[in-house]
Amino acid sequence: MCTPRTGHDPARKIDWDxxxxxxxxxCDPAREDLLTTHDAVQLRIAMWDALEEAARILPHTPAAELFERFLHWTEPAAG
Ligand SMILES: [Zn+2]
Known part of the structure; x- marks a missing residue:
């Protein structure tokens, strides 16, 4: 995944805030940056990778919540 230029990076080893x-x-700035640096397919792949990594760090977070957070917004219909 490309490094966002905005500094809005996740705390990957801690809590993914x-x-x-x-x-x-x-967050919103990170999403905007991801949208400008990835096409639709690259974005989905990058966010699946992020979801899998986050799920290991956040084992108590429901899968549905992670899906909503990492992937739902990448759906074209999500706006
Ligand atoms: Zn941010």
Whole structure:
């Protein structure tokens, strides 16, 4: 996955909150950056990778919640 230029990176080894704004990653600035640096397919792949990595760090977070957080917004219909 490309390194976002905005500094809105996840705390990958800790809680996957954004290092810049403290919100659950991907926060809005991170999503905007991901959208500008990935096409639709690259974005889905990158977010699946992120989801799998986050699921290992956050084993108590329901899968549905992780799916909503990492993947739902990448659906074209999600706006
Ligand atoms: Zn952020």
């Amino acid at each position: 954004c290092l810049a704004c403290g919100r659950p990653w991907p």
